[in-house]
Amino acid sequence: MSVALVSPLASNSMRQEPLRVMVVDDSVVIRGLISRWIGSEPDMMVVGSLRTGLDAVNQLERINPDVAVLDIEMPELDGISALPQLLAKKRDLIIIMASTLTRRNAEISFKALSLGASDYIPKPESTREASAAEIFHHDLIQKIRSFGAKLRRAVPAAPSPALVPAPGRSREPSFRLQPSPVAQPQLVRRAFSMQAPRVLLIGSSTGGPQALMSLVGELGSVIDRFPVLITQHMPPTFTTILAEHLARSSHRPAHEAIDGEIVKAGQIYLAPGGRHMRVYRHGADAVIALDDGAPVNFCKPAVDPLFTSAIEVWQGGIMSVILTGMGSDGTRGGKDIVAAGGSVIAQDEATSVVWGMPGAAANAGICAAILPLNQIAPKLVRLFSGDRS
Template sequence: MSIALTSTARPNSTQQEPLRVMVVDDSVVIRGLISRWIAAEPDMVVAASLRTGLDAVNQIERINPDVAVLDIEMPELDGISALPLLLAKKRNLIIIMASTLTRRNAEISFKALSLGASDYIPKPESTREATAAETFHHDLIQKIRSLGAKVRRSATAPASPPLAPSLDRSPRLPPAPVAQPQLLRRAFSHQAPRALLIGSSTGGPQALMALVAEIGAVIDRFPVLITQHMPPTFTTILAEHLARASHRPAHEAIDGEIVKPGTIYLAPGGRHMRVVRHGAETAIALDDGPPVNFCKPAVDPLFTSAIDVWQGGVLAVVLTGMGSDGMRGGKEIVAAGGSVIAQDEASSVVWGMPGAAANAGICAAILPLNQIASKLVRVFSGDRS
């Protein structure tokens, strides 16, 4: 999860109608708080503030929201039960699941992603914490704005298959959209890659699940390290899903452990993950330092640390996500002789992180999600054309 304390550019209200946001939460305090935040934004409006999922399902056609912020635990009809009913009535509705940081709620949030939710956001544990939760405030507003803009753009474009695969079985990739040829590409490094690094944020869990299911040949021979913007508990469960999708070991990285081929290492929520030399081997180094790019864990610390260990033998992939995390680290990887691949805009939930890398001119390839795995297998097998 990206914890962004700066807002994305706000559209001019004269160019389009404000985003209509439906807030669904059984807590009157949380409903009021979120509604006030939305009402304070010039490009958003509170379309409705409702207490239960049943209210939302019964009224969605009249309310016609662009985005719904949907609580998980509610009376009459909970969020996970309301989710498919809401999407059945409005297929392109952006749904952001909101839940407190418990393992049960994290599991439910992952299930919601497989059922069509666009994203999730952890809520503060109590209403007292919520009133002071600046990160919750800014992260929620950024998610609403970025995801809402995406659905409005797609409303005028040809229909495309849904991106989100099931998180309970090996995902199937959609047919390939056309990659963007107009952006500057660099040649792939002539150095053989010795490690695969992946950074992702919004939409990342779905993209990661699809990707690791198809790169077993890479995982078996090279270490794979992933930073996904996510809080604690959520990363624990993501690692379990990655293990199931890839049929390979995957776990939250442990400080000091030796990095080996055949394993997926995931940055744990709330800690930056780096790699360091440990004699002739490579070890994980976790730290509790301040956020980088307003994120913790952040992608840039992993990317830049890998240069000291593998020099130019690094291949980095930047997947869907808000912000620009990974772009600076990607620049350093390329300067050291490595290569960067970015996910293309059409297949990204939000083209922030990969777009920043692509527009910086550091990418050797900008590809749809379902073409990245096959490219990685070829590159790690020696084809660097």
């Protein structure tokens, strides 16, 4: 057993101290790499470096971490088996599952989310690949920091931010991480477009898989009459599994988009991991275009390319939704959609796992509505049925 421990801090000083991170992986190379990355950040520290899930369960109370980076495949007790035992001992523990990009691991990661994991992160096949290691490094630190920031905002739950006018239902598991919003200034809300929506575009990231499965499960009539295009920040293989889950949740066809295919009503198109999804007009048809360009907003696929490209096809007939996620991807494209006459809806902070992407859009003043997740689908059904308010 390989264990490195730092004694836990007194509870009354936890809020002022760096985030306490436990790294659990049977690879000494990966443990060392992640530990060095975390150790170089001023707002976080490694309090445990463990080889197996059993070590993590046995040492949890002594180490007292805020966040655990948990490998899936380990001897003695694997990550998916250790997960519920860790949460039983510490209900508010943030657990980020780490796995290599295989279909089996992708399926296990989805199962982990349903069991209470906060998020997942794909590990590169080899840390010798500089670009893959760099992305892994960036994403891991951002996830730890974003979840840690929410964890520290431990204040009583409050209603969604008040909105002021500006001039001129699913069987999928719900989120484990409970909301802890802070007081917000009033956010400007724009009027919905008077143009009838002809397409639904959705962008999401951290917490997005659960939110998407809940949302599409209530959108049957919209999907039947209009195309739905989704960009979820996700690697290859994971998007394949997500498309299958979306099909089951919606009882409608859902698949990873194919380059050159015609966009049709009654279909859910998901941007495949590792490729940006755009659309363009060819005669009377809207057509999918996939590309292998550079990451946008550190993401690939990214939401902005889809949002911005859709304007050429549907102009002001775009209804777009920005769901839970880190960063600000979608805000620039959302601004373009609004300028072209379309509308943007953002998920509210209380129901978002991370209020980065929807929060950026809300604070940019481009949203016509900022709603709890369970209110977005009913609103969309009304809007696509002719409601303009």
